[in-house]
Amino acid sequence: MQKIDTKTKILNAAEQLFAERGFADTSLRLITSQAEVNLASVNYHFGSKKELIQAVLARYLEVFIPGLETALSELNETDERIDQRNVFECLVGPLLALNAFKHRGTTAFLQLLGRGYVENQGHLRWFITTHYGEVMDSFNQAVQNANPHLSKEEIFWRLHFTLGTVVFTMASSKALIDIAKADFKNEVDIEGLIRKVIPFISAGVSTAK
Template sequence: MSQADTVTRILDSAEQLFAEKGFAETSLRMITTRAKVNLAAVNYHFGSKKDLIQAVFARFLTPFCNKLDKEMATMAAGNPNPKLDDVLGVLAKTMLTGVTSSGQSNKLSVFMRLLGLAYTQAQGHLRRFLRDHYNGTYARFITYLRDAHPELSPKEIFWRIHFAIGACVFTMSSIEVLREMSIADTREDTGIDEVMNQLIPFLAAALER
């Protein structure tokens, strides 16, 4: 097995177990057992459990934020004063890139579950990691919100953003269950792209009012 294969297996196993059981409840031994590697491999490639948690997030967030930065730059070049709906549309488009292909919607769902755990479990190191590595992308989004609504105080922005994150985490981490509920209640299947199209105006209204 190559080193790249070993790293991928460790990350895949850690991602699945963290999402299923939580960060504190998942031991390195559980991860090595699922990945079929020894503990030395985890220590060699990641150093610690905290570093492994951060690597799981970085695997998703680094390419996502790089693409989102490019998409927002393209949007700003064509429209220097975009509406919040436009910004959220770019965010949704970036999130949905590739997720309609086989297996990718589950990847997004798993990541959103992990993001929810980052907020609900005591993972101060992870929140610092997210701030240190991805704050530029987050700050760019906040700037659009402030420009669109300069009357909002920092306190109002903080709470509106985190309420919006909560709605996204709940919806996207439970997407398959919600789709099944939709079929039962409305007799119609709702694709993940349509779910996002329903979510965007709700988030825009919540952030703007």
Template sequence: MGNASQSVKTKKAPEIMEASKPDTATRIQDVAERLFVEHGFEATSLRMITQQAEVNLAAVNYHFGSKDALFESVFMRRLAPLISGCLAELDELEQQGGKLEVEELVKTFIRPCLALSKDPSRGGALFVRLLSRTLVENHRQLREVISQQYSVFVQRYSVAFHKALPELGAEELAWRMHFAFSVMFNAFAGNDVLKIFVRSQVVSARDPDMIVKHLVPFVVAGLTSPA
């Protein structure tokens, strides 16, 4: 019995050692992030993730416990700094005093997204696409987590847009913000639908700077159109 027990412990040791490596969790997150963008949450299996991350299932279970928990972890590690960046921009704008301009409010959200898309160390364009795709595809569990943890973000922007557009009723403003943020998330999602309308190798809806150039005036026009 003693030898058998020792044999089992020896057999499990490599799995435990692999799972507990400091960089293993990050490697799993990086691979999962890419696969979630390429295939979506439902179509991405744990088998795909473990094979490409070159780890076993025990490592995923050790660090995250489930596919849902892994997805939440992948998402939240990037989202928190982005939200902080947006609120910092909003703080700076509000501290300037005077009437809040809609275009400047929109840019307090767009600028951090643009900066993130150009920073590979924070996920770069890959995470911006994941963020957009996740919200567009309505991942219910994650949307609930976002609502709970980032209610301050929603509240701050709602108040700011109300001040900038006092002529709009609460319901009308809510609809306009819904459409505005939906358009912005879709624009950054990386689905190059533009190719359907413009058959050119030069024009691409995956160029962050080009997206912002055309996106901001479109969103502002929608938010400020007569009621």
């Protein structure tokens, strides 16, 4: 059994609590008690709560973004006609890879993303577009290629609708999966959920006005 250093213990506890309860409702004392570290170590290792939040998100983005980058560049190199579903499929691999990187990683990442977008007047959006602007542009380009009938503004809106669908679904995935199991006797896991949501958002994005 290997020893986990303080920094990682804080990140793990903070990640889980932020995803479950949101950033504002999670105190440093709650984080440090769950991580079994001293309160002051957060400020020592991260500087402030704000920087801790960024570090939690960064740990996932640093894995997810490169994965998305390679998937997108592969897609953009094929000469075949690109369907919107193919574009969204680019997200599936990198997203599920987060589960290998960390237990329940996919769900946690998507929940954090949702929290970050809704809280703090869209500061996360600014962070992502300034730090990972190229990937966003690349993804946007792929969507435009798949939907030549749509204006850039229409695509902007629909991609944000998509983000809402995914983020909200993942944030309440546990409850939804439980309900589905009780009402329809049907077991669905996180990958099954992704497979269900892709036809929905693909149809939404590609539909004619």
